Amino acid sequence: MTSDRRVPVAIIGGGFSGTILAAQLARRGIRSLLIDGSGRMGRGVAYSTSEPAHLLNVRAEGMSAWSGEPDHFARRFEGEGGDKRGFAQRRQFGQYLGDILDEAVLSGNTEVLHHSAVGATRSGDSWRIELDSGEQVEASALALAVGNQEPEPLSAFGSAGPRFIRNPWGSDARAAVEELVEGGGTALLVGTGLTMVDLVLSLEAAGHRGKIIALSRRGLIPRSHADFDAAPVERQELPEGDLLGLWSWLRRRCGEVGWRAAIDSLRPYTQALWQSLDGEGQRRFLRHARPWWDVHRHRIAPEVGRMLAQLIGEGRLEILAGRIISARDTGEAMEVGYRRRGAGQLQSVEVAYAFNCTGPLHSIARTRDPLLRSLFDSGQIRPDHLGIGLAVDDRSRAAERAWALGPLTKGQFWEIIAVPDIREQAAAVADDIEQELGR
Numbered sequence: 534m535t536s537d538r539r540v541p542v543a544i545i546g547g548g549f550s551g552t553i554l555a556a557q558l559a560r561r562g563i564r565s566l567l568i569d570g571s572g573r574m575g576r577g578v579a580y581s582t583s584e585p586a587h588l589l590n591v592r593a594e595g596m597s598a599w600s601g602e603p604d605h606f607a608r609r610f611e612g613e614g615g616d617k618r619g620f621a622q623r624r625q626f627g628q629y630l631g632d633i634l635d636e637a638v639l640s641g642n643t644e645v646l647h648h649s650a651v652g653a654t655r656s657g658d659s660w661r662i663e664l665d666s667g668e669q670v671e672a673s674a675l676a677l678a679v680g681n682q683e684p685e686p687l688s689a690f691g692s693a694g695p696r697f698i699r700n701p702w703g704s705d706a707r708a709a710v711e712e713l714v715e716g717g718g719t720a721l722l723v724g725t726g727l728t729m730v731d732l733v734l735s736l737e738a739a740g741h742r743g744k745i746i747a748l749s750r751r752g753l754i755p756r757s758h759a760d761f762d763a764a765p766v767e768r769q770e771l772p773e774g775d776l777l778g779l780w781s782w783l784r785r786r787c788g789e790v791g792w793r794a795a796i797d798s799l800r801p802y803t804q805a806l807w808q809s810l811d812g813e814g815q816r817r818f819l820r821h822a823r824p825w826w827d828v829h830r831h832r833i834a835p836e837v838g839r840m841l842a843q844l845i846g847e848g849r850l851e852i853l854a855g856r857i858i859s860a861r862d863t864g865e866a867m868e869v870g871y872r873r874r875g876a877g878q879l880q881s882v883e884v885a886y887a888f889n890c891t892g893p894l895h896s897i898a899r900t901r902d903p904l905l906r907s908l909f910d911s912g913q914i915r916p917d918h919l920g921i922g923l924a925v926d927d928r929s930r931a932a933e934r935a936w937a938l939g940p941l942t943k944g945q946f947w948e949i950i951a952v953p954d955i956r957e958q959a960a961a962v963a964d965d966i967e968q969e970l971g972r
């Protein structure tokens with residue numbers, strides 16, 4: 534079968550990872566086709582929100598899209614009246630990314646295609662990509678930047694009906710928020726991480742005045758940013774390859790210099806420390822340490838933290854540690870049974886809607902993305918050793934002339950889900966593609 538187009542590089546996914554890779558390639562004079570049919574081209578899941586209350590969780594000075602140009606976003610934010618130590622709205626960052634994409638398109642090196650990829654096959658010395666339109670694209674190199682996968686279905690809500698919102702980023706979630714505002718009912722958020730925070734902000738901004746209950750196994754919520762004196766460390770001071778040793782180092786250091794300074798001092802070495810652990814050490818980290826790590830490492834803007842504290846103080850937001858046991862649609866509402874952590878008896882609560890805020894899918898093999906499915910099924914790519922992303926090498930290569938970027942590569946790099954890390958990866962992948970195609 535002949536292809537409808539031929540391009541040097543096909544990039545699947547137009548979120549931050551795909552967009553900045555396209556822009557990096559354009560700067561090198563390499564043509565690419567950026568493919569994304571979600572309607573979020575150039576912004577992705579995180580930066581397509583139109584909600585002003587959704588703030589970045591990294592200070593503007595840390596959010597440059599370009600490796601080697603640390604002030605690129607901060608300068609623009611200051612020009613708009615912001616403070617580089619402050620937290621911009623996520624939609625402002627989305628506009629910034631959109632402008633970067635427009636510039637790449639204007640250079641003549643980047644084209645965008647508003648379709649989803651449903652399959653890809655290595656054929657001869659190129660990749661043949663199938664689109665949902667039935668079109669085919671042939672590319673010398675393939676970059677997978679499809680981001681986090683939709684959350685795991687929750688078994689307790691298996692027959693809960695439409696009052697359970699499976700994807701907190703979808704249109705069902707927006708409709709449910711509107712109904713909650715009108716009806717004033719209770720919202721149950723399953724999960725207490727950054728997705729929960731977003732939903733609380735959306736509900737508040739929309740004018741919901743009912744109660745919000747947020748529940749997770751441990752009931753830990755993200756901590757806030759605050760100023761602190763940095764306490765850098767040298768890599769030789771850190772116990773490598775030893776999870777328990779690292780953990781006790783971190784606890785001691787938190788006591789000495791404060792937890793923010795202690796955690797941030799690890800930033801330059803987190804990828805190397807992760808890679809120094811063996812598979813069992815990494816699995817133990819994911820099982821036992823991750824919830825604590827996540828809420829301290831991925832912090833929220835102070836103003837968001839204050840708002841959560843106020844809602845908790847007023848009794849409008851309740852954070853529970855426990856486990857959902859059952860959920861039943863009663864017609865008028867949903868009855869949810871849960872057991873608090875450490876408590877024996879079953880409790881129940883009536884809610885108008887429940888939202889799955891448990892965060893991205895953990896086990897990549899369970900993805901419903903047709904492209905990843907087809908690549909797994911044909912054995913052309915495989916899950917990493919932990920099953921949380923794709924198996925890639927230290928140059929982010931997932932197969933011959935195929936690269937993966939962003940959260941898809943967290944098994945290999947761990948610290949690769951936020952802008953400061955992905956921008957470095959995108960620059961390195963662009964260099965590698967340039968070398969490979971030049972061969």
Ligand SMILES: Cc1cc2nc3c(=O)[nH]c(=O)nc-3n(C[C@H](O)[C@H](O)[C@H](O)COP(=O)(O)OP(=O)(O)OC[C@H]3O[C@@H](n4cnc5c(N)ncnc54)[C@H](O)[C@@H]3O)c2cc1C
Binds near residue numbers: 680
């Ligand atoms: C709510 C939220 C807030 C965040 N806030 C910050 C922050 O303040 N600072 C920070 O540094 N990081 C933040 N992050 C983390 C980080 O910026 C993102 O995880 C990062 O943008 C990942 O980008 P991505 O392009 O890899 O994935 P995504 O943004 O998920 O983009 C992937 C794109 O690929 C598309 N796609 C998927 N499958 C296909 C297919 N088969 N064919 C075509 N297209 C496909 C999707 O539709 C999507 O548009 C946040 C993340 C989230 C979710």
